[in-house]
Amino acid sequence: MTTHSDRRQAGSNTTVPRGAILGNARPPTTVQRRRALESDRRRAVLRRLLDADEDERIPVQTLAGVLADAEDDPTIVTTLLELRQRIYVSLCRTHLPLLESCGLVAYDRERGVVSRGRDLPAIKSDLEGDPVDGNAPAEPA
Known part of the structure; x- marks a missing residue:
């Protein structure tokens, strides 16, 4: 059985992501925030958008x-072009x-x-302590 992550809106060629409610002005829930931040790639995208002009x-x-x-890891056989293509698709x-x-x-x-999305500023503090930024607190010995 195939699970589709997107569905077509009736009478439209527009794809609406599952879980999206059109016109929803509510900020992301704690579960949505956690899921959004559990991927290094998603955190990197969000940090890049926060660094960009509004x-x-x-x-x-x-x-x-x-x-x-x-x-990029030069010791891995995958070329940089292949890696870029994989990342683009993901x-x-x-x-x-x-x-x-x-x-x-x-x-x-x-x-x-x-x-930037309307709720991006709401998670800025969640990204500030991210180890990738180098601002993570030191772990106790």
């Missing part, structure tokens, strides 16, 4: 390139729709760009 639209290809450069199919359904990003599939 109205800046970032092409998905640019995000994939930045993430691939950060994840962003488009998994990560960006999930972040969009939480209101953390605005994802324009037709143009292939991402911008």
Whole structure:
């Protein structure tokens, strides 16, 4: 049995991520926040958007390139191009729709760009202590 993560809105060619409620102005729940932040890639996307200008639209290809450069391991047989392609697909199919359904990003599939979502500032403090940022508190010995 195939499970589809997206469904078509009746009478439209627009795909609506599962769990998204159109016109929903509620901030993400604790469970949605936790799920959004459990992936290194999603956290990296959110940090990149927080670092960008408020109205800046970032092409998905640019995000994939930045993430691939950060994840690249020269000892692995996968080429950087293959890694970028894998990351691009995972962003488009998994990560960006999930972040969009939480209101953390605005994802324009037709143009292939991402911008800040209405609820992104609400999780800024959750990302500040992230070990990737180098601001994580020292662990007790």
